Amino acid sequence: MKNFLFVFISLLTVSAFAQKGTLIGTILDKDMNNEPLAFADVVIQGTTIGTSTDIDGNYSLQVDPGTYTVSISFIGYETLTESFTIAAGETKRIDKTLGANEGVTLETIEIRGSRKKESEKALLDAQRNSVEIVQSIGVQELSRKGVSDAASAVTKVTGISKQEGSGKVFVRGLGDRYNSTTLNGLPLPSDDPEFKNISLDLFSTGVIQNIGISKTYKVNSYGDFGGANINIVSKIHSGAGSLKISASTGSATNLGGMDFLVSDGPNKLGFYESKTPKTIKAYRFDTRWDPNTASTPLNLGFGISGGKSFDIGEEGKINFFAMASQKSDYSYKNGTERNYGNRSDIINKDYYNIDKFSYETKTTALGSLSYDIREGQRLTLNSIFINSSTNTVGEYYWQNENRSNNLFDRRSVYDQNQVYVNQLIGDNRISERLDAKWGVSYSYVYADQPDRKSNSLIEQDNPEIFKFSTNSPSSNSRYYQDLKEDEIAGRAKLIYKFNKNEEETFNGKLHIGYQGRIKKRDFRATQYNFNIYGDVFTGKNTIDDFLNASNLADTPGVPGTFTIQTGRGTRSDALRPYTYEGNLDVHAGYFNVEYNFSEKFTAIIGARFDKIDQSITWDTNINSSDDYEDYDATIIDELEFLPSLSLKYTMSEKENLRFAASKTYTLPQFKEKAPFKYEGVNGSSLGNPYLYSSTNYNVDIVWELFPDAGEIFSVAAFGKYIENPISKIQIASAANDFSYANAGDYAYTAGIEMEVRKKLMTMGTDERPSTVSAGLNATYMYTEQELNSQKVIDETNGEKSVLFTDEKAALQGAAPLLVNFDLSYSKDFGNFRPKATLVYGYTGRKLFALGSQGSGNIYQKGMSNLDLILSAKIGEKLNLGISYKNILNTKTVRFQDNSDAAVDVYDYERGSSVGFSLNYSIF
Known part of the structure; x- marks a missing residue:
């Protein structure tokens, strides 16, 4: 370095x-x-x-x-x-x-301008002129703030925070299930069975032109909406030809002098294929139990991108853009976790020392081909491939409730997600009054967790010697999971302009459209449990010396040997995987009318009708849908009517007042409905087939002022009322598993957002200026949800028993206060143009988990993050950058608010990181 x-x-x-x-x-x-x-x-x-x-x-x-x-x-x-x-x-x-x-x-001019909306000034200008409420962030702002992916990008927008340890976000206190993600207006599939939306951190800034965040509903968006629709606009070439290369490196500051552990099997590029063993009578595992040590935990990144335009005839033009990149990152965090009962002196499990090593890779390729046939006629073909992987080793040192022994658990997990997205989009001007816009997409995801390895050991008097735990067959296990999701989607709309005025423009526009999506998910999982007979001793890094082919017993019960069984035991169908299959069909028709009643007042009124069919079949470690007596109760077959209204009053050329109101819905996700038990280190979760949709009512009022180019001052008030909200709950049972339920009759969120972007100072000359600018946005909100234990019991026919500690609580993941601040300085020396940006973010205390059976709610303490981003443009070809991220090294701390005392249950430190980057334009 x-x-x-x-x-x-x-x-x-x-x-x-x-x-x-x-x-x-x-x-x-x-x-x-x-x-x-x-x-x-x-x-x-x-x-x-x-x-x-x-x-x-x-x-x-x-x-x-x-x-x-x-x-x-x-x-x-x-x-x-x-x-x-x-x-x-x-x-x-x-x-x-x-x-x-x-x-x-x-x-x-409108058509041309829409192609290059990537600068901060251009996006703010589009926001000012838009009738509907929308916020955008472009590549210029992403670069200035040192943002590397879409997940980090949207957290710079008011009211949005990132979910810890994932690429998911909370919008105005509403988590993954309430949000939707699209690429160029077409839906994206999920890459993870746990979530509805694709991980936004899969999309690097190399494929992004800008990101639009719509926190108010529009009828040309999908109706499964509560928090926001996040639309990623992929890059498209325009202007002169270009070819650029990039390279980056860096490291976390807490990695020095340690052995960095990675799971055996996957390669450094993040591509890996492991086949599920087809027998339990022989040892057919092709990777080691013990982890490997990474030779050089140094982050690396490489990329190449380029585009060119070709004239076709007198009017036509073909624009081509392509990019490819490879990136890898090492991270490490150390901390503690504790599982408390309903008093601070009752500790069920005490993980007093935890080490988590994570190696992540991301390979991205994008191709975009657009054909401008003539004015108002364009076809665009987009294809994106993303391969992401996470290789994690977690080592957990813990004591049980009677503290009779020190125990050691290790979980080695490898996740590989491959996302393919293909789109064909058309914009057609039929006449002066009539335009047609359409798009079709085919997307599919392979999300694999091949060969997850879990070991549980008991420390002996000699701290270097352990004994295999035999408390449960799953104490030492291997787990194989794969998910495939296919989605076909389409959209088409006609825009008819009417009531031409004296200025030769039209006062009104009528939009009539159709949207459809057909999604299918197939999930398969098999777990191999190792039954160990007698007392078998090992070192924590010599597990392969015992769990190997030579010690597999022909006869169960022989001391010093083991047998293998799956979750179905050793019966004839032991190798039949647990499965669930989900199907979702949504077909919608909509219309809206936009009308300029005067030079200052514009209104959009619309309505949408969604026909929803969601079904799921399963054969899992809980039961099978074939044996389910009330299977029809698990099917969602609904027709939703979704009205919306948007009003804009132009108070002056630089000042707007806006209002929006709408009704939407939130569907339960496949994983939330499928009764499959997923076993984690410190708890398990299973689905609830009785889940049903929530209904959302949304209202927003926004005042905004644009003092000068690139500047804004805005204040917004918002409110959302949710009928029958879905929450994660803890089941009242000996296992204390987690599930999902329509936990109460209502929930609501209300708050205020404020944003300021201002050029504070300009010095120097017009030819050699230096500028100081700043941005600040803040959100304050209040959330509440009703918790009704009896409602959950009644609506699940008694299958899900729950005892909420409180009758009301905040929404899970909702931070009452969010603040983002950035301060930038730039100087033009001619051939040398440096820039420095200080980026600060604060997320306030938020509810992490609901209390159950007398235990208090678990909250995450407020967190601050401070980054320093330095860059320099040298001539017209070279850009260099340095970043220092998480300067404050703020800990992630969660506490359980029991009646007698508040006690910490989660405490991690992840360290800071330093990075260097180089971008060179060959032409």
């Missing part, structure tokens, strides 16, 4: 003094009263040097000394050229004013 830093600083120093000239200027729109013309192309003829103007019409190019001709163009406008000569270190300004070609309408 020291060598990398030396090279980084050397490049910075040498390149800063490279002598080039700088061409700058401002492009104006003659037909719009000389307003700045955003997204105009500025290209040096005969070279690959080019750029586009920003939202203020400004551009800047770095060129070698010489004589050139610059070409300035905008689709539908005249093209202007000018020759110039520039010397080393010289700054030359060329300003131009473009006018539209004869016969070209201003609607052309």
Whole structure:
């Protein structure tokens, strides 16, 4: 790392003094009263040097000394050229004013602008002009804040926090089941049986152009909505051809001097295939129980991306973009966990020392091909492949309730998820009044957990010697799980413009559309339990010396041997896996009418009808749906009517007042309904086939002011009322398993959001400015849900008995206070343009788990995070960066609020990390 830093600083120093000239200027729109013309192309003829103007019409190019001709163009406008000569270190300004070609309408500008919405200024401008309430974050802001994936990106938006240890988010206190995720407006499948949505951290910034977050419902969005729809807009090429390469490295600060453990089997690239053994009479496992040691726990990343446009005939153009990247990360955290009863002196399990090692990889490939047939006619084909893996080894040292022995558990888990997304999207202008927009997609996911290994040992008088635990056949086990999910989705709508006014624009738009999705999930799991006979001693890293083919017994019960059984025992069907199959069909028709009643007042009123069919069949370690007496009660067959209303009042050119109201629903997920028992280290969970949908009522009021380009000040109030909300519960039984239920008749959340983005100071000259800017957003909210034990018992026919400690509680995962702050400084030295950003985030105390059987609720304490992001653009080709993340190294702490005292049940420290990156534009 020291060598990398030396090279980084050397490049910075040498390149800063490279002598080039700088061409700058401002492009104006003659037909719009000389307003700045955003997204105009500025290209040096005969070279690959080019750029586009920003939202203020400004551009800047770095060129070698010489004589050139610059070409300035905008689709539908005249093209202007000018020759110039520039010397080393010289700054030359060329300003131009473009006018539209004869016969070209201003609607052309809207189409062109929508293609390049990635700068902060452009996205804020789109937010200001939109009738509906929407927030977006683009690649420019992601880069400035050191964001590497979509999960981290959306947490920079008001009201959104990330779920600890995953790529899932909470929006206004509502977790995964209340949110939806789309790519270019089409749904994405889930990569994890535990969750509804795909992990947002699968999408690196290399595939993202911008991310739109809609926290208010629109009828052209899927009706399974409560918190937000998160729409990832993938990259598409425009402008001059480009080819870029990138590299990164770094490390967590707490990894020095330790043996980093990884599960045996998977390779470093994150690709692995392990076949489930087809016998329990022989030892057919191809990996070791004992973990391996990673040689160099250094994070690495590589990427390449590029695009080009080709003219087809007089009007047509093909745009191609592709990227591929590989990234790996090592992380380690140490901590404690405790399982308490209903008093602080009752400790059921005390995990007094836990080490968790995690090695993650991500391989991403994107291809995008768009064909602009002519004005208003475009076809786009997108294909994305993502392979992600997580190789985790957890070592748990613990004592049971009578503290008679020290015990050691190890769980080695490898998760591999492969996501394939294919989309064909069309935009067609049929006439001046009529447009058609459509899209189809086919997506599928392979989510495998091959060969999860669990061991439980009892420490002896010699701390280096352990005895295999024989309390349960599953104490020492291997588990194989695979999930395949396919989804076909489609959307189509017609937009009809009506009531043309004196300014030759239309006051009204009618949208009529259809959306459909057909999803199928197949889940299979087999667990192999090792029955160990007699007292067998081992070291914690010599488990393979006993659990091997030579000690597998032909005759059960022989001391010093073991036999293998599955969760079904040793009977004839022992190798039949546990399965569940889920099917979801949703077909919807909708309409909305957008009408400008005046220059200041616009309204959108719409309605949607969703026909929902959700069914699930299962054959698990609980029972089979074939034997289920009340199977019909587990099927959801509904017709939902979903109205929505959006109002916008333009108080001035820079100030808006908005209102939105809607009704939506929330479906239970397949895993929540399937009665499959998933065994964790410190607890197990199983589904509830009696779960049914929740109904959501949503309302928002927003005031926003845009003082200047790239600036905003907004305040929003929101409220949500949920009928029959779904919650995770603890079943009242000896095992204390977790399940899911419609835990009460209602829940609600209400709060206030505030956002400020402001340029604080501009110094220097127009040619060499330095800028200080800041952003702040904060959310305060109150949430409450009713908890009714008898309701759960009655609605599950007594199968799920629960004893809530309290009759009311906050929503799980809802933090009452969220704060994000960033402070940026940038300086233009010509060929050397450094930038520094300090990013701070705070998530307040939140409910983690509901109390049961007299035990108090479990809360997670408030957490702060501070990152420092440094970058420098050198010339037009090289970008260098340094990041220092989690500077404060804040602990993750959870406590159980029992009646006699509050006691910590979870305490982890994950360490800080340092990273270095390099991006180079070949052309």
